[in-house]
Amino acid sequence: QTVVTQEPSLTVSPGGTVTLTCASSTGAVTSNYHPNWFQQKPGQAPRALIFGAINKHSWTPARFSGSLLGDKAALTLSGVQPEDEAEYYCLLHYGGAWVFGGGTKLTVL
């Protein structure tokens, strides 16, 4: 059973920078896992932010960036805004199947 691990919760101050990570139980996360990142606010469907580890969608705010950091996928928010408070999920590809991480609850305080 493949497990994708994210920080359960993080807190950041408005205007600050925070990095969320996404680890795989199978080892280092590479571009072959096609990391995706999603934002979900209460009562809403998830919204796609990043695909292919580093690529933004047309609607993704510039302050969001994706990367591979060490052996993990990472999502960095620079200049955090109050509206960035949300749950963030990563998604990894395993030879045809996809697995979501458990999510990171980001609090902006």
Next chain:
Amino acid sequence: QVQLQESGPGQAKPSETLSLTCSVSGGSVSNYYCSWIRQPPGKGLEWIGYIYNSGGTTNYNPSLKSRVTISMDTSKNQFSLKLSSVTAADTAVYYCARDDIGVSGIMYWGQGTLVTVSS
């Protein structure tokens, strides 16, 4: 703009089969990976599976594989989910989703529909 809309009964009884349909507008289901994802109340997202082209490739979450069937009707621009032998643990918001050209993963999401399993 691609839009997805889930439809189907909001309730199911234990041991029955849950059936949902996703209607796609503003784009096609053909030649795209069309997925189902669910989210139990207060919990995280779980990928259920995808279909690529009608009668084509399917791939399911191993933990659900024995109970899941995803199919596609290209003439209606829809794809569907059937989950058999449901229990209370299958109570969740069910989302349909689709990728896009050059996007490996999920790009477009439906708004989700809550299905409650209860006798």
